[in-house]
Amino acid sequence: MKNWLNQHTLAMQLVLQRLKAHWLNTLTICMVIGITVTLPGLLFVGVDNLQDASRSIKQDAQMSAFLKPALNGNVIQRLINDVQALPQVKEVRYVPKEEAIKQLGQQFLQKDLLADLPQNPLPDALFITLADTQPNTAKPVQEMLQARDEVEELVVDSVWIERLNSMLVLGKRIALIFACLLGIAMVTVISNTVRMQVLTHETEIEVSRLIGATHSFIRRPFLYMGSVYGLGG
Template identity: 45%
Template sequence: MKQWLNQHAQALQLVLKRMLSNKLSTLMMFCVMGVALCLPGILYVIVDNLNRLAGDVQGEPQISLFLKLDIQQDTIKTLDEQLSKHPDIKTYKFVSKDEAWRQLQLTSGTANIANNIEKNPLPDAYFVSPKNIDPDTIERLQKEMQAWRGVEIAQADANWIKRLYSLLELGEKAIWSLVILLGFALVAIIGNTIRLQIMTQREEIEVSKLIGATDSFIRRPFLYAGALYGLGGGLTALILLLGIVSLFNYSIADIAELYASDFHLALPTLIVTLSMIASAIGLGWIGSYTAVGRSLSQFNAH
């Protein structure tokens, strides 16, 4: 076990020494990976904050229940009990037809029309706010309430939230598409870099194989190099992401202040951050493993 650990420690020291002796090329590799990983990170932050904003937005979608004109008080009482006990309803408000009529008469834009009507044509109504603003939940609630006794029309004003959710879903698909494309690109970049390193050390590798070095022994330092490139790229991407989000928050703070809001772009969670760094390390390892495997197969063929 101790010998195995010493072999890995020596391989890691060798890779670190080579990276330090080529600081510029190492830094450039970190920057290339960092920029590539930062792009989906920025898109994720935007979509995640839009999701948060959609959940906190004021003027959330409501379901309007317009009751029948000849409804009885006991039916209204039954509806009130149904609404109060329903698990998917956050709040609800009852507006009587008399109250709605008074508001109509007091509103400047409709006062003249209301004064020319002798009889109140408005129904009693409930305005319901659901707990979940998911479009499917709102549509299900609307259909359920439409079937309730005493309800003439159950109307949901959730078109805007449907459009927003569609845009958020499109954004999530764009993130995954970008992650996959850039992932392939990073694997290719790291693989090409490792392949060039193998070519410069070709004679050293051939001598090592002649004295009995195994493929795993030869592969080990290059795998560490790929993983370290990934680690450096992931940390660089995180630094870039933090800087960009902080820069945006300066401008957003001024805009939010005008609307008496404290909204700001939230940074990725610890789990997302660790996942991004782990993914970068994994991509580096995969690119390195692929390049070393192909090169070793060519050496063995000769």
């Protein structure tokens, strides 16, 4: 056991001497490995932060349900209660057609522009704010409203949500591919560096073989050197 520990200690001391003698090369290789590991990590963190930010934008995830004309107030209230009972819904705001045309009239410079209309052309409407911006959140609410007879038209403001989520998924896949490519590059750099060390000490290796050194004894310093490069990076 003591002999085994002495062999490993001697190998580590030899590696440290070689690294110290070529400290600039050692520093450069460690920096390359560190940058290679850091870049995909930063990309993953950026994508995750964007995903968290997209979940916090809840006030823009809305649906607009335009109701059929001449509905009873009790029917409308029952529809509002049913929509509010859904776990995907955060808020339901009912806008009667009288209030809608009043708000529309306030947007015109000529206040009496809508006064000549024979009747109010706007329908009663429900503006539904969803709990989050995930596409799966909007689907059950959309299906429920489309199945109700009280709803004449449904406008779903979720196209941008689906596009945003698709872009985030694509970003994660790109980050994963980028990490794999950089990982292959990192392994290649370490392998080539160790191979160059082997070629540099080829004469020393031949002498060690002549005096009876085992293959594990010869390989051990180079394995430690590759490990130090990896840990240093």
